[in-house]
Amino acid sequence: MTATTALRGQYDWPTEQDYGDAHYRLDFYGPDDGYTREQDTADEVTVAAYHRRNRAAHAPQNGCSECGMDRHGHGQRWHEGLGFGGWVEPTDALRKARTIARRMVAAETARYRADQAAWRAEVASWAQAERDAPTMPVEDIRAGDRVLNHGEWMEVLDVDRDRPASPGGAWIRLATVSIGFPAGHLVPTRRTPEVTP
Ligand SMILES: [Zn+2]
Numbered sequence: 034m035t036a037t038t039a040l041r042g043q044y045d046w047p048t049e050q051d052y053g054d055a056h057y058r059l060d061f062y063g064p065d066d067g068y069t070r071e072q073d074t075a076d077e078v079t080v081a082a083y084h085r086r087n088r089a090a091h092a093p094q095n096g097c098s099e100c101g102m103d104r105h106g107h108g109q110r111w112h113e114g115l116g117f118g119g120w121v122e123p124t125d126a127l128r129k130a131r132t133i134a135r136r137m138v139a140a141e142t143a144r145y146r147a148d149q150a151a152w153r154a155e156v157a158s159w160a161q162a163e164r165d166a167p168t169m170p171v172e173d174i175r176a177g178d179r180v181l182n183h184g185e186w187m188e189v190l191d192v193d194r195d196r197p198a199s200p201g202g203a204w205i206r207l208a209t210v211s212i213g214f215p216a217g218h219l220v221p222t223r224r225t226p227e228v229t230p
Contacts, residue, residue, distance in 0.1 A: 044089075044130030045082075051139050052083035083100040084200035089127075159184040166221035171203050171214040174222055181221035183206055 047055070055076035062068040092101030098121045099112035109118040115121075123131075159181075166181050180188040187207040194203045201216030214220055 044126060044133070045091075046086040046130070046134055046137060047079045047083045049083075051079050055079040055083075057221075069226045087138060089109065090138040092131055093133055094128055095123065096131075097121050098127055155184070163221050167223060168219040169222035169224070171216070171218045171220050173221060174203065174205060177225075178221045179225070180205060180207070180212075182210065182212065186223060193209045 036203075058068065058075065059076050059080065062072075088101060093103045095102055097107055097110075099115060099118075100107075100110055102110065104118070104120045109117050109119060111117055112121070162184050163181055171177070174180070174189060174192055175190050176191050178189045179187055181187075187209070190206045190208065192205055193211075194205050196204050196213065198204070199213040199215055202218060204211050204213045204216045205220070
């Protein structure tokens with residue numbers, strides 16, 4: 034769903050992706066990027082609808098249509114635009130919208146937890162690979178060796194031994210990153226061929 038469909042219906046809830054996109058544009062796009070006042074407004078509506086969605090997901094099915102509070106214990110409350118008043122019966126559309134919001138939030142939470150678990154497993158596999166790998170003192174590493182970086186064997190492009198940041202050690206440059214090691218550090222390293230005659 035896009036920001037424009039969020040404008041169409043009160044209970045046409047934006048997804049987390051819609052919210053993220055809108056939030057990103059509001060934060061980083063400006064007039065120089067051809068971003069118009071209309072897009073700005075549409076994104077603000079999407080962000081507001083997303084927050085309404087999250088509140089709706091946590092409101093009881095039969096909560097007050099204005100504030101989400103359960104009928105029991107509602108009493109007299111301030112409702113924006115209405116002033117003080119009692120519990121207001123939610124429409125069937127709002128009850129249904131709350132169910133949809135609850136499912137959306139539950140699905141996003143489940144996806145987030147699965148992503149976190151997968152990430153933790155991946156990081157653990159990197160750590161295991163480092164424990165299993167052959168090592169070499171940083172002093173011995175040279176260009177062409179392969180060092181283990183986040184689970185991936187990467188070629189050493191060059192070795193800088195003169196950086197003051199790692200006295201006695203070295204900075205090892207890989208395709209994507211440079212890593213500094215202190216003197217004597219044992220680095221997971223492979224040399225090909227492993228044994229020279
Ligand atoms: Zn209320």
